[in-house]
Amino acid sequence: MDFRLDGRRALITGSTRGLGLAIARAMAEQGAQVIINSRNADDCQATAEALARQGHAVQALPFDASDGPDREAALAGIRDNIDILVNNAGINHRVPLADFDEGAWRNVLDVNLTAPFLLAQLVAPGMVKRGWGRIINIASIMAQVGRATIPAYVSSKHGLVGLTKTLAIELGPHGVTVNAINPGYFATEFNTPLMADPDFDAMVKAHTPVGRWGDPAELAGAAVFLASEAGSYVNGAALTVDGGMTATL
């Protein structure tokens, strides 16, 4: 059973903090060369330097995943040499339907759904040429259920699991697997306002059988598994990592 990632080059979008950083660290610990990304060049550099100080092979690659020219310029020299793509960068917009403007809807869809599609399109040809690749889309339990006031987020994550399935079918014959991970509620900056809300915090703890928010490190094992040889027959799946929340009524 081989969970190592030696010799693999992994691009993890949105990896300066939160779940992306936990995934990047775990993949580096398994021997991968990791590429750290976000929109903030200083954060990318600082994160890459911190991982390099721990002895990991790491590169900083700042770009906005939802900005076509920025994305394509950043990937121009390396797009054919990415073995593992983790589409992790994601945003949310939380307001009642009446106040949800079209620009906000498009922005969430651009980052959470269109960017993963276009990034996969950029790196897949190199994977197909080498006959090996992994694309891992970080969706959400909001790809399985819904919640009021976040229609763009819920729609984008449902769409991301659909994208995962269709790419898995098209790329599987070429040695490239495509899977999603559906995280539940994890303690990251993304959720700071929700964790600070006593009612929401209590709701998460009450509805999660393990009784707490997830630690980002607890998501990383799923990503390493899907990226490794141990996960080679998993394709087109959405792996839920939620402490049991979606198993309950």
Ligand SMILES: NC(=O)c1ccc[n+]([C@@H]2O[C@H](COP(=O)([O-])OP(=O)(O)OC[C@H]3O[C@@H](n4cnc5c(N)ncnc54)[C@H](OP(=O)(O)O)[C@@H]3O)[C@@H](O)[C@H]2O)c1
């Ligand atoms: N935390 C949870 O409980 C949870 C649950 C389910 C699903 N998820 C999903 O997991 C993913 C990561 O969530 P998180 O909680 O770790 O979020 P986070 O703490 O807010 O971190 C998001 C990361 O993405 C980067 N980013 C945002 N927009 C970007 C863009 N357009 N291009 C490139 N990088 C961008 C951020 O850096 P900059 O802002 O500096 O660019 C940051 O590095 C998201 O897709 C989210 O939907 C999270």
